[in-house]
Amino acid sequence: MKRKAINFERLSDLLYMKNVSLNINYQEFDNEQELAEEDRILLSMARAAAGNAYAPYSRFWVGAAVRLANEVVVTGNNQENAAYPSGMCAERVALYAASARYPGIPVLTIAITAKSASFKVDYPIPPCGACRQVMAEYETSGPGSTRVILSGEKGKVLIFNEISSLLPFMFSKKEMNH
Numbered sequence: 813m814k815r816k817a818i819n820f821e822r823l824s825d826l827l828y829m830k831n832v833s834l835n836i837n838y839q840e841f842d843n844e845q846e847l848a849e850e851d852r853i854l855l856s857m858a859r860a861a862a863g864n865a866y867a868p869y870s871r872f873w874v875g876a877a878v879r880l881a882n883e884v885v886v887t888g889n890n891q892e893n894a895a896y897p898s899g900m901c902a903e904r905v906a907l908y909a910a911s912a913r914y915p916g917i918p919v920l921t922i923a924i925t926a927k928s929a930s931f932k933v934d935y936p937i938p939p940c941g942a943c944r945q946v947m948a949e950y951e952t953s954g955p956g957s958t959r960v961i962l963s964g965e966k967g968k969v970l971i972f973n974e975i976s977s978l979l980p981f982m983f984s985k986k987e988m989n990h
């Protein structure tokens with residue numbers, strides 16, 4: 813019979829580690845008609861912006877509309893480029909334009925939607941990781957949280973009440989101020 817050696821290092825890991833789970837809350841609506849009027853209007857502005865996107869390569873037009881605390885809405889859309897990395901997502905076009913024109917004004921809500929030349933986008937479009945990080949930057953600069961409305965051309969709409977729901981364990985200025 814062989815005896816197995818006990819690995820004490822591993823054993824102590826097991827004794828001291830904790831399994832932790834994360835709970836993410838968001839609201840789901842069957843369609844945009846169920847949204848509050850203010851959110852429905854913001855989404856319609858994002859849709860209009862998507863129509864003006866410069867997306868000759870992907871032919872996937874994304875629109876974003878940002879509602880600021882001064883009640884101004886700034887829109888953006890994806891801007892592509894033959895040199896691919898030079899392009900920019902709709903969300904960041906809108907957020908950077910908002911910050912450039914209205915510096916320091918908190919972002920209350922951002923609505924995001926998309927349409928495609930080749931299929932019907934019937935599911936909520938999530939923002940890419942880089943855009944989530946940029947949303948986190950402006951949210952943590954302000955006094956409150958930023959809501960995010962995600963939608964396709966039709967179908968379900970999701971609402972997140974804060975950026976940490978989309979970007980848990982986010983890196984922010986707080987991490988640099990210890």
Ligand SMILES: [Zn+2]
Pocket residue numbers: 901902903904939940941942943944
């Ligand atoms: Zn993005």
